[in-house]
Amino acid sequence: MARTPPHPDTFDLQQVLEALVDPVRRSIVTQLDASGQDIKCGAFDIPVSKSTATHHFNVLREAGLIRQYYVGTSRMNTLRRADLDDAFPGLLDALITRPAGH
Amino acid sequence: MARTPPHPDTFDLQQVLEALVDPVRRSIVTQLDASGQDIKCGAFDIPVSKSTATHHFNVLREAGLIRQYYVGTSRMNTLRRADLDDAFPGLLDALITRPAGH
DNA sequence: CCAGAAGTACGACGAGTGTCAAACTTTGAT
């Protein structure tokens, strides 16, 4: 079931940072931001197994960075940009608006 | 020895984030920013032993967040605000400009 | 109804990291 998994309505800086400190998770956020669209779990370009991917998406969702909902067997992911920008102004911009450099 | 310990002249986002994800280290940075002055290691309000404190200061220095120099037996710490703002615009502001919040 | 696709749940394992105590070093003051 779990038509829609639980999403936090409040944000914790510590939790958000712990979510964003992992390169794979930061990559997920970056890809979401770059595409400007919702992306299903399996469509991300990340170098980990499916079970590990599930773990990363859970961490991101629980920290409030993404919103998830089902479409058939696929789980779609939305970047909660507005919510994040409201809670921590400038944070996402500072972390994902880096062109190629890294 | 080590009149002046080694400081990086280049910055790595991953390393900076790993430094800032720890609450104790973020507290150190916040205290430095709030005071606007250089502070010696022993004068910070942090809930860890001296050896642990040394570890945290090393991590911050190696990531390029602070600059350290000796004054007698004391080690002074300077926040590298300008350098950081130049490398990652908005990052420090997003992380330490939180008033009381928590 | 069945097969396959898309994720999830569950252990398990290894590496990293924050923590401390104890011993040591160096500098400043008496």
Place this chain on the structure above:
DNA sequence: ATCAAAGTTTGACACTCGTCGTACTTCTGG
């Protein structure tokens, strides 16, 4: 000289976290 103050170094330890494989659940299409 001596002593105390301020950090550093060196293990050691516990705990967390990222990772994977395997088994399981659901939903879709034929």
